[in-house]
Amino acid sequence: MSVQRLRWYHRLRITNAYGQLIALIFLPIMILSCVGASLVLIETARSSRAEQRNAAFAILARYQPTAQRLNLLLDQPQQHEKIRSILQNMLNESNLLRVAMIDREGRPRISFGYGSNLAWPVFEAHRETFGPLHSDIGTTYGLRAGYTSDGPVWLVVDMDNKPLQLARYRVWLVLAITGLLTLLLLLLCLNFYSRRWISPIYEIRLQLQRLSADTLGQDIQINGTGELRLLQVDLVTLLRRLHESFEELRQHTEQTEDDLRKTLDALEIQNITYRKARDQAITANQAKSVFLANISHELRTPLNSIDGFVNLMARKGNLSDQQTIYIQTIQKSSAHLLALVNDVLDFSKIDAGKLVLEQAPFDLEQAVFDVIDMLSPLACEKKIDMAVYYYEDMPRQVNGDALRFKQILTNLVSNAIKFTPDGDIIVRARLEDSVDDQHLVHISVQDSGIGLSGADRKRLFESFSQGDPSVTRQYGGTGLGLAISRQLVQLMQGKIGFEDNQERHPTDKGATFWFTVQLGKVAGDEMSWPSLDDWNILSCIQHPASANVLRGYLSQLEAQQQEAQSIPDLFGRLIPFEAQRHAHSWVIVDSGGDTEALLREIRTRYYGALAVYGYQMAIDPDILKRYDAVALYEPMSRSALIAMLQHEQLFSRSQPEFSGQGLHILAVDDHLPNLMVLEALLNDLGVEVTNAHSGIEAIEVLTLRHEQGRAPFDLVFMDIQMPRMSGLEATQAIRLLEQEWNTNQPLPIIALTAHALNDEKENLLASGMNDYVSKPIQIDQLVRILKQWTNPHHKSEQSNHTPDYLAADYPTAGYLTADHDSAFPSDESTISASSSNFYPDDFSPEEFYKPVSGAMQQELQSHILDWPESIKLSNGKADLATELLQMLVSSFAEEKTLLKVLMDKQDYAELEQRTHRLYGATRYIGLPTLQALSRAFEKLLADQRKSGVAINDSFIEDVEMYYQQLVEAMTDLDSEAQKILNPG
Structure with missing residues (x-):
């Protein structure tokens, strides 16, 4: 649109003086004249009509009383002639054509004058006056003249329009005369302007057009006046100066041509000399390249021999430590020297034009990963991560020189590893283009190393050059790698380059080197991969x-x-x-x-x-x-x-086979549901179980068994938090009893804990416990523990706390030993992770460390009871899961009362114990909401106890809120549980 508008602007553009004069003066004057004439005509017509209207209504007003008195005679046709004679004087009025008295139906009751038999125009019957209205002979005006027996009657007159037309003609005549006079005046002004300004300018143009380089000195006729004459004088002076300068330039040009001719003759002589020197340099360079190629090839033979014999000496293995160091130094130096010779050999071959690329099919993906795998030990040694983005559009098979392709990629990746102190290296391989029978492959190597300065980039691909001279000393190298890569890329019809990562993002480090190569297509090279939708x-x-x-x-x-x-x-x-x-x-x-x-x-x-x-x-x-x-x-x-x-061995594992026949286990826990689940799991493995409901009862059972001379238990599962005597205290007491009894084989004691915190590790170790399992206990955990701690080989080594980390055929985990603190997970979330499947997908128990919001509470309403998970935690026994659920629900009434009493007493230590007990109970039933709330409530109380800070109102409010949420969760669980416990 803008281009078209500009084109019209150029078409309408006026460049000559006459056109501008007409456009800027004549046209505005004509437009103003037309507008003025139109206004005059409009106002004149309006004035004439107003005058006619005033005259008409004046006549009507004068005869209205007479017409009102004659209204009574209108109903008498024999009186019409009398009425006409009375109103006959109205025709004497100026410009009046006819008169009539018309009723409301528009019928003339009496009419006389010129054209009285013609129809009158229709008017609105409700108006007192009307007009002007157009009629066949003039303009009609009317005035109500009274009423007859059948309605109102109007006195109507027709005025002649000829006076109006005559007035309009007079105005047109005056305007025409005025316009002609104005046009004559404008023409006189144009003539004066033309002779005064335009004609001299055209004459100057004609004289300038006749000028040439030879006639610049001729005089120009001056016939202007005023400022234009001064301009002509200045123009003549300028032309004279130009003529003088032109003459000087001509003389200088002739002298310069003579000098240039002499210089060209001298250059021709020098070119002959330079051509001879260039031929000699080319011959010498070729000789040098041939020499380098031959000598580099000859050097490789003794170097290979040195390397081979050194490797043979190293394999014998009968060298001293000092000799081994010498041999390793020789190996490294030999390998480094051989790499340098190979670079020189490749460089000399390329420089001599003797390097011929091979054209053979090869696996492109395998070639890329061969290079990366070869260099990965260097990256591993520097602890640099590597990744390869090998895009799916890449072909499988290509035609080309695989060795030279690998050489280019090896140079770039090895440089990236060499100049990257830490971080990562990312290789990207993608198909840039595929036309005809060629693939254009793009490979980039991105590092996070030292990067490149702006001044060093120009010399980067030059032979025997590195970005910084100090780099050679710090990192080594000849500076031939990138030069050889650039020449190989050119031979493979590609390009090579680099970019600073900071230019892409200010916080990035290092550089990205890239290259493209042309590789031939191979039939059937499409990438096809299996579908693993079942994985x-x-x-x-x-x-x-x-x-x-x-x-x-x-x-x-x-x-x-x-x-x-x-x-x-x-x-x-x-x-x-x-x-x-x-x-x-x-x-x-x-x-x-x-x-x-x-x-x-x-x-x-x-x-x-x-x-x-x-x-x-x-x-x-x-x-x-x-x-x-x-x-x-x-x-x-x-x-x-x-x-x-797709490995044949799918590592499928079923439940580990284990027979616990002959084993006798002591299970200690103050919470009956925990003991029921543990006993059921152990009984399924053929293990005999003795239960104890407290640490004191466990010590009594062990003492009685010792006094009776019966065989000791094979293992003890000990709960940590119990009233009167905790698991830690009970374990310490058992270890003291073992010392009194001079027991040769310490009893393995395994901690049962709903969550193990980091600060409890040393307490568990110091108490003499050997291992721990997290609630809820799984069958695999039990098998692992039993295999570990009921094996006689392990029992013989329990005293020094150095257990083997492998069972007979199954790996173990988490042993509490003084030498293996790493057996503990690093934080609490790791320990309790085994139960994290109870929570919603986007929910974490840590969110309950503060009072649960209403939105979160609503979200957890759908996670009140997970019955399939409950059956799974009961080892697939629905009756056991039902019994555990029944026991838990039946304890809610007492639990709510006890929690409320403890809150009123502000006995937060006991409240913490009761909350922990409730939390442990939820570990054996799928109760996501209740488990999360009780765990968070317990942690709130534990944090307050450990902080030592005085109890404040905020803490009390949080406790009250947690209690309310626990009560609501218990109520909701009771309702859900009844659907399972009482299905009818």
Whole structure:
């Protein structure tokens, strides 16, 4: 639209003086004249009509009284002639054509004058006066003249329009004469303007058009006046000066041409000399390249011999420590020297033009990962994470020189590792274009290293050059790698470059090097991958790029994936993941940190297929074998991932087979439901169980058994928090009794705890306990504990607290020993993670550390009772789950009363014990809401006790709020439980 508007502007643009004069003066005057004439005509016509109207109504007003007196005669037709004779004088009025008296129906009752037989115009009957109205002979006006027997009557007249027309003609004549005079005046002004200004300008133009380089000195005729004459004089002076300057320039040009001719002759002579020198330099350079190629090739033979014999000496193994160090130094120096010679050889071949690229099919993905796997030990040594984004549009098979492709990628990746002190390296491989029979492949290597300064970038791809001279000393190298890579990329019809990561984002470090190469297409190179929609993977990888790669691969393979953001989050997901496990379930974890401790904790919750992601050098095969896991090496490839997931050994685990025949266990717990579940689980394993409801009762049972000379128990399960005597105190008392009895084999005591806090580790160790299990107790945990602590080999070593971390055929976890504090999870969330499946998906018990909001309370209403989980916690026994639920619900009335009494007494220590007891009871039944509330209530009371701060109103309000929420949860649970306990 704007272009079209601009085009019309150029068409309407007026550039000559006459056109501008007309456009700027004549046209505005004409427009103003037309507007003025129109206004005059309009006002004149309005004035004439007003004058006619006034005259008409004046006539009507004068004869209205007479017409009113004659109204009575209108009903008498014989009186019409008399009426006409009386009103005949009206025709003597000026410009009056005819007169009539008209009734309301528009019928003339009497009419006389010119054209009296013609029809009168229609008017509105309700008006007193009307007009002007157009009629066939003039303009009609009317005035009500009174009433007759059948209604009102109007006196109507027709006025002649000829006076109006004559007045209009007179106005037109005056306007025409005025316009003609104005036009003549404008023409005179135009003539004067033309002779005064325009004509001299045109004459100057014509004289300038006739000028040339030879006639600049000629005189110009001056015939202007005023300012225009001064302009002409200045123009003549300027032309004379130009003529003089032109003459000087001509002379200078002739002199310059002579000098240039002499210079060209001298340059021709010098070019001949330079051409001879260039030919000699090319010959010398070729000789140098041939020499370098030959000497580099000759150097490789003795170097290979040196390296081979050094390796033979190292393999004999009969060297002293000092000789071994010497041999290792020679190996490193030889390898470094051989790499330098190879670089020089490649550089000399390229420089001599003797390097010929091979064209053969090769696996592109395998080539990329061959390079990465080869260099991964260097990255592992520097603790640098690596990841490869190998996009799905990449071809499988290509035609090209695989060795040179790997050489380019090796140079870039090794440089990235060399110049990256910490952080990560990310390689991206994507298909940039695919036309005809060629693939344009784009490879980039992003590091988080020292980066590049602006001044060093220009020399980066030059031979024998590095970004900073000090870099050579600090990091080593000849500076040939990037130069060789650039030349190889050019031979492969591609490009190479780099970018500073800070230019992309101010907080990023390092640089990104990239290159593109042309590789030929191979028939049938389309990437096809299996569909793994039946696979279910739970992963926890700390490196974001590696996690993204795994997510992308699994999404492409249509596998189901859950991602844990942290180790506690992973532990929280393991038990529900184990519950839903099938033949195609996998858990993939990062090898960072204490891998053995991590796998140990995982195996307490999950028994299916397990993979550890990390560098090959960083993963201990013995640990993998010990915990029945496999390795997924960093960086991860799609092929390796598929091969691992489709491994024949699916690591399917059923419930560990174990026979507890002959074992006798003492179970100590003050809460009957806990004892019932523990006894049921142990009985299923064939274990005989003796129950004790307190620490004092446990000591009495043990003392009585010793006095009777009966065989001691094989193991004791000891609850931690019990009234009168806690589990810690009972354990210490048992250890003292063992010293008095001179027991050779200490009794294994296993702690039962709903949650183990970090500050309780030393207390558990100091009390003499050997291990612990978290409530709710699972059958796998019991099997592991029984295998560990009822094995005679382990019993012989219990006294020094150095247990083996493996049972006979199953990995153990979490042993409480002085030498293995790492057996404890790092925080409370880890310990209690085994019950995290009770909570809603987006809910954490930590949210209950403050009073639960109304919205959260409503959200938890749908998690009052999880009956399938209750049956699962009862080892699949519905009758046991029902009995536990019945016992818990029946205790609510007493529990509410006792909690209220303790609150009124402000006995918060006992209130904490009762809340812990309630929390422990909920661990054996699927009660997400009640479990979360009781746990949070307990923690509130424990935090207050540990802080030592005086009790304030805010704390009391929180306690009251928690109590109300517990009561509501108990009431809701009672209603839900009745549906199961009394289904009828």
